[in-house]
Amino acid sequence: MEKVLKVLNSILNGVIILILVSMVSLVFLNVVLRYAFDSGITWSEELARYLFVWVVFLGAVVATKEKGHLGVDLLISSVPRKFQKVLYFIANSLIVFVLTLFIDGLFKMMEVNKMVSGPATGIPEAVFYLAGIVASILMIIITIVQTIRFVFFNQDAPLWAKSENEMGETK
Numbered sequence: 001m002e003k004v005l006k007v008l009n010s011i012l013n014g015v016i017i018l019i020l021v022s023m024v025s026l027v028f029l030n031v032v033l034r035y036a037f038d039s040g041i042t043w044s045e046e047l048a049r050y051l052f053v054w055v056v057f058l059g060a061v062v063a064t065k066e067k068g069h070l071g072v073d074l075l076i077s078s079v080p081r082k083f084q085k086v087l088y089f090i091a092n093s094l095i096v097f098v099l100t101l102f103i104d105g106l107f108k109m110m111e112v113n114k115m116v117s118g119p120a121t122g123i124p125e126a127v128f129y130l131a132g133i134v135a136s137i138l139m140i141i142i143t144i145v146q147t148i149r150f151v152f153f154n155q156d157a158p159l160w161a162k163s164e165n166e167m168g169e170t171k
Contacts (some may be wrong), residue, residue, distance in 0.1 A: 009065070016058050023051040043120040050118075053128050057135035064139045067146070085151045092147040099136045099143075106132045 030044040063069050076087045106129045116125040149155040 016055055019051050019055045023048045046118045046120045050127055054131045057131040061135050061138045064142050089151050092143050095143050096140050099140050103133055103136045
Protein backbone atom coordinates (compact mmCIF):
# COMPACT_ATOMS: atom_id res chain seq x y z
CA MET A 1 0.00 0.00 0.00
CA GLU A 2 2.81 2.39 0.90
CA LYS A 3 4.50 1.71 -2.46
CA VAL A 4 1.29 2.57 -4.30
CA LEU A 5 0.98 5.82 -2.33
CA LYS A 6 4.59 6.73 -3.10
CA VAL A 7 4.03 6.09 -6.83
CA LEU A 8 0.84 8.18 -6.82
CA ASN A 9 2.64 10.94 -4.93
CA SER A 10 5.47 10.88 -7.48
CA ILE A 11 2.96 11.08 -10.34
CA LEU A 12 1.17 14.02 -8.71
CA ASN A 13 4.43 15.89 -8.11
CA GLY A 14 5.59 15.10 -11.65
CA VAL A 15 2.37 16.44 -13.16
CA ILE A 16 2.64 19.63 -11.10
CA ILE A 17 6.27 20.13 -12.18
CA LEU A 18 5.38 19.49 -15.82
CA ILE A 19 2.50 21.98 -15.71
CA LEU A 20 4.61 24.61 -13.95
CA VAL A 21 7.51 24.24 -16.40
CA SER A 22 5.10 24.41 -19.35
CA MET A 23 3.42 27.51 -17.96
CA VAL A 24 6.69 29.34 -17.28
CA SER A 25 8.11 28.33 -20.67
CA LEU A 26 5.03 29.54 -22.54
CA VAL A 27 4.97 32.90 -20.79
CA PHE A 28 8.74 33.40 -21.12
CA LEU A 29 8.70 32.50 -24.82
CA ASN A 30 5.81 34.85 -25.44
CA VAL A 31 7.60 37.72 -23.67
CA VAL A 32 10.76 37.13 -25.70
CA LEU A 33 8.79 37.01 -28.94
CA ARG A 34 6.95 40.23 -28.09
CA TYR A 35 9.99 42.27 -27.17
CA ALA A 36 12.49 40.82 -29.64
CA PHE A 37 10.33 40.19 -32.69
CA ASP A 38 7.20 42.32 -32.17
CA SER A 39 5.03 39.25 -32.36
CA GLY A 40 3.78 36.62 -29.98
CA ILE A 41 1.91 33.41 -29.59
CA THR A 42 -1.75 34.34 -29.48
CA TRP A 43 -2.85 31.34 -27.46
CA SER A 44 -0.02 31.21 -24.92
CA GLU A 45 -1.58 33.50 -22.31
CA GLU A 46 -4.85 31.63 -22.41
CA LEU A 47 -3.15 28.24 -22.13
CA ALA A 48 -0.98 29.55 -19.27
CA ARG A 49 -4.18 30.58 -17.47
CA TYR A 50 -5.62 27.07 -17.85
CA LEU A 51 -2.36 25.56 -16.61
CA PHE A 52 -2.29 27.96 -13.66
CA VAL A 53 -5.75 26.85 -12.56
CA TRP A 54 -4.65 23.21 -12.73
CA VAL A 55 -1.43 23.83 -10.79
CA VAL A 56 -3.34 25.69 -8.05
CA PHE A 57 -5.88 22.91 -7.59
CA LEU A 58 -3.23 20.18 -7.68
CA GLY A 59 -1.24 22.19 -5.15
CA ALA A 60 -4.29 22.15 -2.89
CA VAL A 61 -4.28 18.35 -3.17
CA VAL A 62 -0.62 18.27 -2.11
CA ALA A 63 -1.37 20.58 0.82
CA THR A 64 -4.22 18.28 1.88
CA LYS A 65 -1.97 15.25 1.63
CA GLU A 66 0.74 16.90 3.71
CA LYS A 67 -1.77 18.38 6.17
CA GLY A 68 -0.57 21.83 5.22
CA HIS A 69 -3.84 23.74 5.05
CA LEU A 70 -4.39 26.39 7.67
CA GLY A 71 -6.30 25.42 10.75
CA VAL A 72 -6.90 26.63 14.26
CA ASP A 73 -5.89 23.89 16.63
CA LEU A 74 -5.90 25.69 19.95
CA LEU A 75 -8.96 23.85 21.24
CA ILE A 76 -8.29 20.48 19.71
CA SER A 77 -4.70 20.26 20.95
CA SER A 78 -5.73 20.89 24.55
CA VAL A 79 -8.15 17.98 24.93
CA PRO A 80 -7.38 14.29 25.54
CA ARG A 81 -6.67 11.99 22.60
CA LYS A 82 -10.19 10.44 22.58
CA PHE A 83 -11.79 13.85 22.14
CA GLN A 84 -9.15 14.83 19.60
CA LYS A 85 -10.23 11.88 17.50
CA VAL A 86 -13.89 12.85 17.78
CA LEU A 87 -13.19 16.47 16.86
CA TYR A 88 -10.90 15.39 14.02
CA PHE A 89 -13.64 13.12 12.69
CA ILE A 90 -16.21 15.92 12.88
CA ALA A 91 -13.90 18.44 11.21
CA ASN A 92 -12.98 16.07 8.40
CA SER A 93 -16.62 15.11 7.91
CA LEU A 94 -17.37 18.80 7.41
CA ILE A 95 -14.48 19.06 4.95
CA VAL A 96 -15.85 16.13 2.92
CA PHE A 97 -19.33 17.67 3.00
CA VAL A 98 -18.06 21.06 1.77
CA LEU A 99 -15.98 19.43 -0.96
CA THR A 100 -19.08 17.51 -2.04
CA LEU A 101 -21.01 20.78 -2.27
CA PHE A 102 -18.10 22.26 -4.22
CA ILE A 103 -18.22 19.37 -6.71
CA ASP A 104 -21.98 19.80 -7.11
CA GLY A 105 -21.48 23.51 -7.83
CA LEU A 106 -18.73 22.75 -10.32
CA PHE A 107 -20.98 20.36 -12.24
CA LYS A 108 -23.65 23.06 -12.35
CA MET A 109 -21.10 25.59 -13.63
CA MET A 110 -19.97 23.11 -16.28
CA GLU A 111 -23.58 22.77 -17.42
CA VAL A 112 -24.08 26.53 -17.58
CA ASN A 113 -20.82 27.08 -19.50
CA LYS A 114 -20.85 23.98 -21.70
CA MET A 115 -20.96 26.00 -24.90
CA VAL A 116 -18.22 28.48 -23.90
CA SER A 117 -14.67 27.95 -25.09
CA GLY A 118 -11.49 29.97 -25.03
CA PRO A 119 -11.25 32.48 -27.88
CA ALA A 120 -7.65 31.72 -28.83
CA THR A 121 -7.30 28.01 -28.08
CA GLY A 122 -10.86 26.78 -28.43
CA ILE A 123 -10.42 24.76 -25.23
CA PRO A 124 -13.76 24.45 -23.42
CA GLU A 125 -14.14 26.46 -20.22
CA ALA A 126 -15.19 23.20 -18.59
CA VAL A 127 -11.46 22.41 -18.28
CA PHE A 128 -11.30 25.03 -15.51
CA TYR A 129 -14.08 23.29 -13.62
CA LEU A 130 -12.68 19.85 -14.32
CA ALA A 131 -9.54 20.84 -12.40
CA GLY A 132 -11.68 21.60 -9.36
CA ILE A 133 -13.58 18.34 -9.67
CA VAL A 134 -10.42 16.24 -9.93
CA ALA A 135 -8.80 18.08 -7.02
CA SER A 136 -11.93 17.83 -4.86
CA ILE A 137 -12.29 14.10 -5.45
CA LEU A 138 -8.63 13.56 -4.59
CA MET A 139 -8.94 15.70 -1.46
CA ILE A 140 -12.04 13.76 -0.35
CA ILE A 141 -10.17 10.48 -0.76
CA ILE A 142 -7.11 11.80 1.09
CA THR A 143 -9.24 13.26 3.90
CA ILE A 144 -11.16 10.00 4.36
CA VAL A 145 -7.95 7.94 4.41
CA GLN A 146 -6.28 10.32 6.88
CA THR A 147 -9.35 10.25 9.12
CA ILE A 148 -9.56 6.46 9.12
CA ARG A 149 -5.83 6.13 9.83
CA PHE A 150 -5.90 8.55 12.77
CA VAL A 151 -9.27 7.79 14.33
CA PHE A 152 -9.33 4.01 13.97
CA PHE A 153 -5.67 2.95 13.68
CA ASN A 154 -3.90 5.76 15.58
CA GLN A 155 -1.53 6.31 12.62
CA ASP A 156 -0.46 9.51 10.88
CA ALA A 157 -1.43 11.75 13.77
CA PRO A 158 -1.68 15.45 12.89
CA LEU A 159 0.97 17.76 14.31
CA TRP A 160 -1.35 19.04 17.04
CA ALA A 161 -2.22 15.55 18.29
CA LYS A 162 -0.49 14.65 21.53
CA SER A 163 -0.19 11.25 23.05
CA GLU A 164 -1.79 10.56 26.41
CA ASN A 165 1.65 10.56 28.04
CA GLU A 166 2.55 14.01 26.68
CA MET A 167 -0.70 15.49 27.97
CA GLY A 168 -0.25 14.24 31.52
CA GLU A 169 -2.77 12.62 33.77
CA THR A 170 -4.60 15.86 34.71
CA LYS A 171 -6.90 15.86 31.71
